[in-house]
Amino acid sequence: MEPKQHMNSPDYSHIKVVGFDADDTLWVNESYFRETEEGFAALLEGYETKNKIDQELFKVEMQNLGIYGYGIKGFMLSMIESALDLSNGEVPPETLWKILEMGKTMISHPVELLEGVEEVLQALQPHYRLIVLTKGDLLDQERKLEKSGLIDYFHHVEVLSDKQSSNYAHLLEHLQIPVEEFLMIGNSLKSDVLPLIELGAQAAHVPFHTTWAHEEVKDEEQLRKDYLKLDSLRDILSYLKH
Structure with missing residues (x-):
């Protein structure tokens, strides 16, 4: 034709x-990152405002691009680093496990x-x-x-x-x-x-x-x-x- x-x-x-x-x-890809960012902000709402959490995560992602590159695994590591930074190292292990599970859910998504x-x-x-x-x-x-x-x-x-x-x-x-x-x-x-x-x-x-x-x-x-x-x-x- x-x-x-x-x-x-x-x-x-x-x-x-x-x-x-x-x-x-x-x-579809980016939609899952946005959904996970929403969940991440909800996990850390006791430490900072959502806007601050979003800004901190993006800043850490940009700093880590040269180390981890693009993709879900680097995003997971950046979420963990951001959680530790935003909580001054006080984030409980249970929250870190939840962050890891969020990343694994993204990886296994259909x-x-x-x-x-x-x-x-x-x-x-x-x-x-x-x-x-x-x-x-x-x-x-x-x-x-x-x-x-x-x-x-x-x-x-x-x-x-x-x-x-x-x-x-x-x-x-x-x-x-x-x-x-x-x-x-x-x-x-x-x-x-x-x-x-x-x-x-x-x-x-x-x-x-x-x-x-x-x-x-x-x-x-x-x-x-x-x-x-x-x-x-x-x-x-x-x-x-x-």
Whole structure:
């Protein structure tokens, strides 16, 4: 089926490889972090206000990114550290056990595919080489991909330590993918879109209703016109052959 034609549509006739972010592009992720943060604040309400607890946790997460990287395990450790800091070391062991259980619950949560994901992958797979480019904990991301039932759609899966232009450049070179033949699709402007635009590749932004503060970008960056903005993942089928 030929894609629909849109006025001022981008020219993707040269695209041969389509990359997908995983968390909050293929399946739900950030919502579980927000729910856990609510539970964490409730556990520590006797020590500080919710706003202060949220601020402290985010500050500790940012300090620990270079040590633990992205993912649930680093988040668990940051919650424990924040609990100790906020309570001046007086938080009881029972509370620390509850924090660990909250993290384990996140890890074992069923994978919830976002609407239209499998439909899009089925449509694109015959025409493009599909790959997953995500960041986070390797074991956790491999688990989610396996449980998602989507793994057979992809030629390659890469879990990156970060998503800077340099990370993408090294990977595309390693996979022998010319920049001009690559389109990246993801929910984060900061991680999935702007770094690819800087490289000269194509990128499509599919917003998710919840965004981690670390992934937010300034208003002037959002005003850039050289990436595709989609209301849903299904909308990419209007621009790519299928």
